[in-house]
Amino acid sequence: MTDELQVASAGGLSEPVVNIRGERVALGPLHRGLLPLIERWDNEFRTVDLGGDDPRPRSVEAIAATWEPLLRGEREDWIGFTIYALPDLRPIGIANIRDFVNPHGTAEFGITIGDKADRGQGLGTEATELLLDYAFTVLGAHNVWLDTPAYNAGAIRAYEKAGFREIGRRREARTLAGTRFDVVLMDCLAEEFVPPTLRVLPEMNG
Numbered sequence: 544m545t546d547e548l549q550v551a552s553a554g555g556l557s558e559p560v561v562n563i564r565g566e567r568v569a570l571g572p573l574h575r576g577l578l579p580l581i582e583r584w585d586n587e588f589r590t591v592d593l594g595g596d597d598p599r600p601r602s603v604e605a606i607a608a609t610w611e612p613l614l615r616g617e618r619e620d621w622i623g624f625t626i627y628a629l630p631d632l633r634p635i636g637i638a639n640i641r642d643f644v645n646p647h648g649t650a651e652f653g654i655t656i657g658d659k660a661d662r663g664q665g666l667g668t669e670a671t672e673l674l675l676d677y678a679f680t681v682l683g684a685h686n687v688w689l690d691t692p693a694y695n696a697g698a699i700r701a702y703e704k705a706g707f708r709e710i711g712r713r714r715e716a717r718t719l720a721g722t723r724f725d726v727v728l729m730d731c732l733a734e735e736f737v738p739p740t741l742r743v744l745p746e747m748n749g
Contacts, residue, residue, distance in 0.1 A: 570624035584657035593695045620644040626670045635661045648685030671705035672739040679733045688730040706731045
């Protein structure tokens with residue numbers, strides 16, 4: 544086990560807790576041991592930009608202030624998972640489902656794959672499928688949506704493979720290096736979703 548994984552293991556355990564296990568990735572609870580990784584990811588300007596946020600340096604204190612309430616479960620309409628690459632359970636990112644406490648059955652999706660080397664391999668796609676399965680199966684969501692900059696082509700392809708489809712655009716709503724780009728809106732409906740081979744609840748696996 545790498546030193547990084549030992550730092551990022553919850554509660555001093557030699558192996559992190561896993562809630563959902565897929566074929567190439569697993570999802571488990573967030574924990575404070577991830578904060579050093581989050582600090583690095585949140586200061587990678589390209590990673591932040593692709594996630595739709597504005598790049599800026601973020602201190603350890605600012606990151607902890609943002610994440611501590613979420614780690615304590617103080618926001619009831621936000622559920623986050625650590626994304627682990629299998630088989631070594633190496634933490635590679637974070638995915639969340641939020642704003643699902645409403646009478647309309649809607650929820651918003653978010654995901655970050657922290658390091659460039661882990662993108663473009665299908666890991667984000669599988670993590671997205673697993674979290675959609677969780678949203679539809681466990682939370683009872685009907686419509687899950689997201690937005691992303693139009694230049695985030697790799698993420699858009701991954702979202703489409705997982706079941707999202709483009710439903711519209713906010714035209715020229717994002718600026719990068721003096722050029723304006725659209726923000727793409729996408730959603731996935733429960734009845735259109737094709738669940739992954741390994742389901743969120745083991746008894747649902749074929």
